[in-house]
C-alpha cells in the first residue's frame with residue numbers, strides 16, 4: 001500500500017501542495033485528476049523522490065520509503081525522458097538492469113513488453129525514429145520492464161490512439177489483477193471512471209475528494225432523474241415544486257434534481273400530464289460532473305487552474321520561504 005500523508009510543497013510563495021494525502025491499496029487502480037496546475041505532477045515527483053516535500057510522509061507497506069524501495073516501483077514521468085538516440089531494446093535492458101534484473105531477465109522482459117505493448121518499430125531502432133505514440137508505449141515499457149509493485153504514471157494516455165489506449169488500459173488492468181498498485185493522472189475522465197477503483201480529485205494543491213466514484217457521489221446528494229417526455233411544452237418541469245432543472249439532456253429529455261423529500265412519483269405524474277413519458281430513470285452524476293462541481297466550487301483558483309499564494313503559517317512571516325523561484329530537482 002502506498003500512503004502519502006500530509007504533503008506540503010511550496011515553490012517560492014506559491015502553495016503547490018497543501019496537506020495532501022492519498023492512499024493506494026495493493027491491486028488498486030487509483031486515478032488522479034485535477035485542473036492544469038493543480039499539483040498532480042508535483043505529488044508524483046515527490047512520491048518518486050524526484051522532488052522533496054516541505055512536510056509530510058511517504059510510506060510503502062507501512063514503512064518509510066528509501067531508494068531500495070523505489071527500485072521496485074515503476075515511473076512514467078510527464079517529461080518522459082528516455083534517451084532519444086539510444087536503441088529502444090538497449091535502453092529497456094539498461095533500465096531493467098538498473099532496477100536489479102540480470103542481463104538475461106532484462107532482455108527477456110524488454111522483448112516481452114515491446115511485443116505486449118505492440119510497439120511499432122524494431123527493437124534495434126533508435127527511440128527518436130518512432131512516432132510519438134510509439135515512443136509513449138516504449139516509455140510505459142520502461143516503467144514496466146522490471147515488474148514493479150507500484151506504477152506511478154503521469155498522463156500515460158495522452159497522445160495515444162484508441163488502440164493504444166486499449167492496450168495501455170489492458171496492461172494496467174493486468175498489473176492490478178496481479179496485485180500491483182497503479183496510480184495515474186489523466187484529464188480523460190471517462191477513462192478514469194471506467195478504469196479506476198478509486199479516484200482523487202485535486203484542486204489548488206488540496207485533495208478535495210477521494211474514494212470510489214460511488215463514494216464521491218455521496219448518499220446525501222439530491223437524486224437526479226433524466227426524464228424524456230414527447231410532446232411536452234418547453235419548460236414543463238421548470239415550476240414543479242421540489243424540482244430543480246439542471247438542463248436539457250439529449251433530444252426532448254431534461255435532467256432534473258429532486259430536492260430532499262420530493263417524490264419521484266410527483267415528477268412522473270407531472271411528466272405524464274405534460275405529454276407522453278418515453279424515459280424516466282435515475283441519473284448518477286459522472287466523474288466529469290463531480291469534477292466540475294469541485295472545480296467550480298473553488299472559485300478563482302480553480303478558474304485559473306493555479307494554486308493559491310501561501311498564507312503565512314503561525315509564527316512565520318509572509319514570504320519567508322528561502323526557495324523562491326523555480327526549484328531544481330533533487331536526486332532520484
Ligand SMILES: Nc1ncnc2c1ncn2[C@@H]1O[C@H](COP(=O)(O)OP(=O)(O)OP(=O)(O)O)[C@@H](O)[C@H]1O
Nearest residue numbers: 011016035036037038039040041042306325326327
Ligand atoms: N519547479 C517548479 N518551480 C516553480 N513552480 C513549479 C515547479 N513545478 C511546478 N510548479 C508549479 O506548481 C503548480 C503545480 O504544477 P503541477 O505540474 O504539479 O500540476 P499538474 O496538476 O500536474 O498540472 P497539469 O495537469 O497541467 O500537468 C503549478 O502552478 C506549477 O506552475
